[in-house]
Amino acid sequence: MHVGFSTKSAISRTTLIIAVVVIIAILGIGGYVALVSAPSKVTTVTSTATSTVTATSTATSTATTTATSTTTSTTSTVSPAPTTLTYETTAGPEYLDPAVAYYQQDAYYLENEYENLVMFNKTTAQLIPWLAQNYSVSSNQLSVSFALRPGITFDDGEPLNSSAVYFSFNRFLIMDGSTPTTHGTQYAWLLQEALNTSLSSSLVGPQTYNEHYVNEVLGENFVQITGPMTFTMNMMHLYPLVEMISYNDGDIVAPMFVMEHDVALWNQSSTGYSLPYPTLTGSLSNKMTEYFDDEVATCNAGITPKGCGETFLDPGLNQPNPSLAGTGAYIITSVDQSGDIVFKANPNYWGGPFQFMGGQKIVPYFTTVNVKVVTSTSTRELDLRSAAASGQAMTIDLEALNMYDVVNRNAWLSNNTLESSIPSVSIYGPYSQFETNWIDFDMNVTNQATGTYYQFQPFADLRLRLAFADSVDIPTVNLDINNNLGIVANGVVPPGFPPIGSYNSSLPVNYSYNPDAVQSLLLNAMENPITHFTYNNGTAAPPGVFNDTFGCSAANLKANGGVCSNPVRQTIPVVYMTGDTFDEDIYDQIASTINNVSATYNMGLSVTLLPIPSSEYWTLCYSSYYYSYWGGYINDYPWSTDMLTIAYHYPSVYPAANGWNITALNNLYNQLLAADASGNAAANVAISNKMNALANQDVMYLWTVYPTAFEVFTSNVKGVYFNPVLLFGYYFAYLS
Numbered sequence: 059m060h061v062g063f064s065t066k067s068a069i070s071r072t073t074l075i076i077a078v079v080v081i082i083a084i085l086g087i088g089g090y091v092a093l094v095s096a097p098s099k100v101t102t103v104t105s106t107a108t109s110t111v112t113a114t115s116t117a118t119s120t121a122t123t124t125a126t127s128t129t130t131s132t133t134s135t136v137s138p139a140p141t142t143l144t145y146e147t148t149a150g151p152e153y154l155d156p157a158v159a160y161y162q163q164d165a166y167y168l169e170n171e172y173e174n175l176v177m178f179n180k181t182t183a184q185l186i187p188w189l190a191q192n193y194s195v196s197s198n199q200l201s202v203s204f205a206l207r208p209g210i211t212f213d214d215g216e217p218l219n220s221s222a223v224y225f226s227f228n229r230f231l232i233m234d235g236s237t238p239t240t241h242g243t244q245y246a247w248l249l250q251e252a253l254n255t256s257l258s259s260s261l262v263g264p265q266t267y268n269e270h271y272v273n274e275v276l277g278e279n280f281v282q283i284t285g286p287m288t289f290t291m292n293m294m295h296l297y298p299l300v301e302m303i304s305y306n307d308g309d310i311v312a313p314m315f316v317m318e319h320d321v322a323l324w325n326q327s328s329t330g331y332s333l334p335y336p337t338l339t340g341s342l343s344n345k346m347t348e349y350f351d352d353e354v355a356t357c358n359a360g361i362t363p364k365g366c367g368e369t370f371l372d373p374g375l376n377q378p379n380p381s382l383a384g385t386g387a388y389i390i391t392s393v394d395q396s397g398d399i400v401f402k403a404n405p406n407y408w409g410g411p412f413q414f415m416g417g418q419k420i421v422p423y424f425t426t427v428n429v430k431v432v433t434s435t436s437t438r439e440l441d442l443r444s445a446a447a448s449g450q451a452m453t454i455d456l457e458a459l460n461m462y463d464v465v466n467r468n469a470w471l472s473n474n475t476l477e478s479s480i481p482s483v484s485i486y487g488p489y490s491q492f493e494t495n496w497i498d499f500d501m502n503v504t505n506q507a508t509g510t511y512y513q514f515q516p517f518a519d520l521r522l523r524l525a526f527a528d529s530v531d532i533p534t535v536n537l538d539i540n541n542n543l544g545i546v547a548n549g550v551v552p553p554g555f556p557p558i559g560s561y562n563s564s565l566p567v568n569y570s571y572n573p574d575a576v577q578s579l580l581l582n583a584m585e586n587p588i589t590h591f592t593y594n595n596g597t598a599a600p601p602g603v604f605n606d607t608f609g610c611s612a613a614n615l616k617a618n619g620g621v622c623s624n625p626v627r628q629t630i631p632v633v634y635m636t637g638d639t640f641d642e643d644i645y646d647q648i649a650s651t652i653n654n655v656s657a658t659y660n661m662g663l664s665v666t667l668l669p670i671p672s673s674e675y676w677t678l679c680y681s682s683y684y685y686s687y688w689g690g691y692i693n694d695y696p697w698s699t700d701m702l703t704i705a706y707h708y709p710s711v712y713p714a715a716n717g718w719n720i721t722a723l724n725n726l727y728n729q730l731l732a733a734d735a736s737g738n739a740a741a742n743v744a745i746s747n748k749m750n751a752l753a754n755q756d757v758m759y760l761w762t763v764y765p766t767a768f769e770v771f772t773s774n775v776k777g778v779y780f781n782p783v784l785l786f787g788y789y790f791a792y793l794s
């Protein structure tokens with residue numbers, strides 16, 4: 059995982075992601091991969107009127123590149139190789155149902171239990187057929203036909219077949235990106251933008267969840283069964299579908315296991331639900347339809363008045379029983395209330411695709427993987443030292459702030475080499491990655507308790523955004539807290555991201571650390587508060603809805619010797635993920651600077667810090683409940699349109715959550731899509747720079763860093779790898 063904390067991972071909300079479609083159409087998938095890296099050839103591509111992809115390479119399962127490490131070791135008595143791996147992390151999962159999960163950390167866990175039709179080939183951006191035996195893309199690029207590998211079963215014994223694929227994707231779509239408390243905040247839009255977007259709460263607005271909605275979704279015919287082991291996936295818009303279903307949105311689950319356990323859960327009297335089909339009957343197809351109707355009956359009802367029913371696969375149940383809904387190399391056997399997870403190696407695992415590509419079966423070496431939430435850094439470090447000394451297998455989360463607890467300081471400062479300072483511990487990295495972190499400035503913020511807008515909307519005022527941005531010295535924080543593991547960011551596109559030139563190192567930002575400027579900006583904003591506000595849809599808010607008054611008037615200030623008497627008091631709470639010391643320090647500096655100026659003039663303005671547990675963080679932040687929060691983006695597709703969409707285009711994830719709807723940026727975005735559609739990379743670069751410049755002029759975000767990754771394992775763990783698209787892999791079956 060990347061340095062610090064896992065970012066919410068989401069593929070950009072482009073309407074088409076035409077860049078990818080054009081590249082695939084012209085070069086084939088292998089051609090596109092060549093733009094990202096030069097991986098060993100694993101998937102054979104032939105391009106005719108219908109391009110076919112089949113796993114026929116001679117690459118072996120061990121032919122991938124592992125991460126490079128430095129190790130400090132001592133002579134010791136040889137002890138038996140451990141068969142249990144312990145991973146001590148800072149935070150537990152948010153959701154472990156593939157149809158709901160949207161947190162990067164969750165994806166790390168899910169890839170061990172569940173599998174996709176196609177998956178990334180370990181260290182590269184290359185996709186290979188996984189559960190699928192092969193697939194072919196139609197000449198018009200609007201449908202993809204798949205054939206499944208025979209003989210694969212789910213953990214409960216159900217066979218993998220076309221019906222399971224039909225169930226998994228339609229369940230995902232009907233769930234509409236819902237959680238028990240929200241709609242449209244999760245991954246569903248990822249596929250919805252290839253279909254009828256009017257059925258997406260994320261893309262167009264609130265939905266009415268009922269039998270009619272179910273029929274509308276099923277009527278899209280997204281998964282068309284053509285045989286027991288074959289099916290075609292149909293799109294309404296050009297879309298790089300194969301790439302998009304390689305994430306947890308494409309995880310295939312066991313239909314009967316999921317249906318039986320979910321309906322039993324929803325039938326409990328404590329839920330307050332009224333299911334139309336408390337008992338599923340008839341054929342498998344009929345049971346699926348009844349289940350979908352039950353699924354929507356839990357939405358905005360009973361104990362979930364603002365979301366949809368919790369599912370059996372979610373960790374919130376304090377589930378002591380195993381999930382048997384996957385086909386993966388490991389089985390999640392328990393999840394406790396603290397977020398600890400126990401994985402057991404699947405004794406009946408089918409072995410993965412490499413055995414059909416001239417390689418060997420994947421056989422999990424570690425029989426047990428214990429994921430433990432340990433919030434104390436010192437405890438994690440002590441446990442690591444103890445494990446290394448006693449021959450146990452362990453990896454821990456470690457922030458850059460604590461890097462020198464395990465890394466030789468002189469080696470890093472003198473030659474940027476990460477050398478372990480602990481015997482029998484290996485350090486992997488540093489690795490550049492396609493990720494950007496920032497501080498969000500939100501408008502149209504709502505009160506979580508009442509659902510109504512706060513009157514005070516400080517970041518509707520450019521002067522207050524600038525005051526916050528001028529209050530912190532990001533380069534110094536990166537040096538002191540992050541130990542220079544990262545590059546100070548100046549826009550959403552990270553270094554090295556294609557097309558080359560879309561990242562511009564000379565792009566100016568509209569702020570710099572300047573406490574004197576902060577004082578002038580706050581005084582100006584206090585004495586001349588803005589009076590014009592707009593809603594997310596761009597319409598003007600009526601007078602009285604919002605009021606940015608704080609402190610006192612200029613006359614009051616002058617009459618009282620340069621301080622306010624009886625100031626109008628306002629508080630700006632800012633949030634960060636619990637344990638995130640890097641962003642906590644950024645907010646500490648901001649709060650110190652702002653509060654100092656406020657105290658000098660008795661403005662009554664106060665900035666307070668609020669840590670939020672990772673299990674709640676993204677859902678709450680994306681619900682527009684906070685004025686400012688740490689945000690970021692790990693690319694899900696290596697093309698600038700991906701990054702630009704997620705940050706700038708309304709109603710994409712961050713602009714929608716933060717209340718940003720800038721007409722000029724939306725117009726540039728449409729030009730960006732047109733450039734991609736014509737294959738004009740130069741135009742893409744030019745538009746990318748214009749979008750970044752405009753966003754910087756408006757101070758949409760306070761950019762922090764492009765992170766650099768490193769990882770810590772005991773030296774008896776082998777097979778650690780890094781993927782610039784996926785970051786560090788926690789596919790436990792590759793480790794030994």
